[in-house]
Structures are given as C-alpha cells and as structure tokens.
Amino acid sequence: MKKILLPLAAALLCFTGLANAHGPVRQDTDESIIINAPAEKVWGLIKDFGDIAAWHSEVFTSPAEGGNLKGGKRILTLKDGNTVNEELKKYDEANMSYSYKITDMSIVKTINYAGVDEKVPAIPVANFSATITVAPKGDNSEVTWKAGYYRAYTNNNPPEEMNEATANAAVKSFVMTGLIDLKKIAEQ
C-alpha cells in the first residue's frame, strides 16, 4: 500500500493545501437511509476506512495507510480524477461509527474573481469533517452520514462556484450517492 501512496503523496505536493481561513457560517449535511439488512452486515461493508471505493460509486480508488486507527489516512480518487485526502479522527467499533476530516484536495479549476485567482477544490468546501454511523433498527439498520464544513471561499461575497449553496449541493450529492450505493450493495 505504501508503494502506491508515496508517489501519490509526492504528486499531491503540487496541489495547494487547504486554506485555513473560512467563512463565518459553518454548514451541515445530515442524511440517513434505512437499509433492509442487519447492522452488522452494513457495518462490515464500510468498517474499513480504506474501503470506500468498494461501496461508493463516485470513488474510483481509495488507497489507505494506518488502518482503522485515529490518524489513519486514505486518498480518494473520484471518478472525475480529482483527489481528496482524508484522515480518521475517531473510530468507534462498538457503536459502529467513525469520524474523519478532509486534509487536502486537488484543485478542479482556477477562477478569476474580484481580481484574484481563486482555486476551486475537488469538493467545494473548507474545514470539512464528517461522521458515518450504522444503527440497528430491529433486523434492519439505519445509516447516518453527517458532515460539517464551510464554503470554499474564505472572503466576503463568494462567487457562485464557492458559495454555501454550491458547498451544500456537492456534499449532499456525495453523501446521498454513497448511502444509496451502500443500500443497494447491502440489500443484494
């Protein structure tokens, strides 16, 4: 796994790191889905942090290192070729839940806005963290995926590509796609 990660990490150095500043209002996405399969089965599908490419159709590959421990890392390559680096913040096997954050992203495009070149990241957000949890519902289960983040634009009056609505739409789409994919796989 390391062999794959090292060149990838080197390649990522070319990308700009995430801005540390952010807008004044953190946004949220909080979605859940009922899956007609036991919680243990569903958790079994998602429990390995590096396995997201196996169940999320938007993720092409997701090599990982550090396992399911705090500090574990994965790099998602999305279907469009963009990358998202994520780090495990909390792993709770007993409650079938883990939390992670985005630590870096590739840049999709640069737009000139208010006289400044603004880099639009793979997912147009900043300071993103999320938690995914599987809860038993009788013989079935409910998966909840919630995320907190800021818009990508750090100054006042954001351009459309980097405003709150765009951030919310992108996160919601990624989360819902993943939940629906997971349901399909788990109910097979």
Add this chain to the structure above:
Amino acid sequence: MLALNTRAAAIAIAALLSTPLAAAPFAYISNQLADSVSVIDLADNKVVNTIAVSGKPAGVAVSPNGDKVYISTPEAHGFAVIDARKQQLITTVKTSEGALGITVAPDGKRIYVADWFINTVSVLDADNLEIIKTITVGQSPSGLVVSPDNHWLYVANRLDNSVSQIDTHTLTVKKTTPVGQHPFGLAIDSRGEKVYAVNVESDNVTVLETPQMKAIATIKVGALPYAATLALNDSRLFVTNMDDGTVSVIDTESLTTIGLIEVGEKPEGIGTHLDDRHIYVANWFDKNVSLLDAKTLQVKETITTARGSRAFGQFIGK
C-alpha cells in the same frame, strides 16, 4: 359599572401578563443554522423560549444587568438586540460585513463587535446603538473580552496568531502579542490578571499575564479547540475541543490538564453559570447543550436546542 369593572379587570390581567419574567439566570444559545436563539432558564434547565433572529446568529453578549442580549448576525452584517425581560427581539443594528465576535463592557455602556472580514472592532454606545469608533486590529478578529475594571479590551486576531490589547479610554491598540495558531475564543479571570487564548490550529491555550501581555504558558488541549470559560473561583479552565467532542479541564494554578469530559459533537460556545460551578456547552452538530458540573466533572444534563448551536461569547446572564 359592570363595563368599567370588566375593563379594570382586563387592564389588571394585561398588566399581569406583561410583568417581566422572573429574573432567574438565563442562557441564550445562538442557533446559527436555525436562525434562532434558544433561551434556557437555568433554574430548571429548560428551554423557555425560542426567539427568531435572522442573519445566522453566532456571537452572544448579555448586558451586565441582564436586561439586554446582543447577538451578532454575520449575514445581516451587524447584531440583534433582545430585550431579555420580555424575551423579544427589539431592534437590529448594522455594523459591518462580517460581524462575529461581540461583547459588552462591564458597565453595560459599550458594545464591541469584531469584523471577521475587514479586521476591525466597532465600538458602539449601548444607549443609542451608534458607532463611536472603528478600530483596526489584526486579521480575522474573533473572540473579545473586556477586563473587569473596564480598562482593557482583548481581541483574538485569528489569522495573525495574536491577541491585541485595546485601551478602552483612548480606544487605541496598546499592544499586540503573539499567541498560538489561530486564536479564536478568549477567557479572562475575575481579577483581570490572566487572559486565556484558545488556539484552534495549534490545539493549545496560551496564557497571557495581563495587562502586561506577557505569554507565560502554553497548555496542550484536544483537537480544534474553540472557546474557554473559568469556574470555581478561577481555579479551573474549561476548553471545548471541536474535533474530539470533549471539554478539557485545566487547573489554572499548575497549568496542567486534570480532566477530559465527553460532550456532544462539535462543541463550540462554553459559559459558566452565575453560581460559578455549572458549565454550559453548545454542541453544534448535536443541536443541544451539555450541562457540566465543574466540581465532579460529570455531564449532568443535555438540553435540546436547535440546528447549529454556537453560543460564541458570554451567553449567560442574570
């Protein structure tokens, strides 16, 4: 006669209904994504009112006598004023583009509002709500506290990694001292001798000896700390760690961490009850508030609020 009596009775009832609510301490929790403020009666820890406040309410400051509550509204470019006795929004004030941090002077006469985008602190007269002066500080000013003697205003300059000290008599910056990375919340002790700056990006707290502004210690806390409050005669400092969903407990004499309390997800604003023992923590992601006992370090209760609870600032008042 009968008509008159009825009218008199009606007036008496009206008077009764408009009688100010009992002056129990209250906590005012800004729910940023719900555009509201939850009012918690601290006598029984129940939400007694939810006041609609548009503009993504974030910062909170309660006037010292408990009559007014000032709520910063970044998307409305200013702040809202709540009459605490009637628990009603009475007016809104425009200050600048990115109003976030807010505080009120210990004598209640001035309101200070930090602007996240244009790097200023607006000083307003609390009586007529007019801007007296706009002071340029460091980048992305956020947390604000005033010394108990009303002489100094401290400002956390988030992107400059510093804290500025403003002389409230001259309304000029006297000194700016480097702290950790991205200071956000500030806390000050009751004697005005120490200011604690919570550094979001370096996961620690800088202790400044004031008014000299000398950094005397740096204390490690959890991941992405946000704000802090003191309790038990300033002997303990409680710090919210956003990424860990915990509160770090620091002994202010030894300057060491003596406890860690699990609260909800993304804990942000934190404040101390007037009894100096009970601590309230707004859990942004869980839409609730955790009530902690500073003595036992246990969570005593969880109070449901609304989406995006932030309560940034001094949100508890008489």
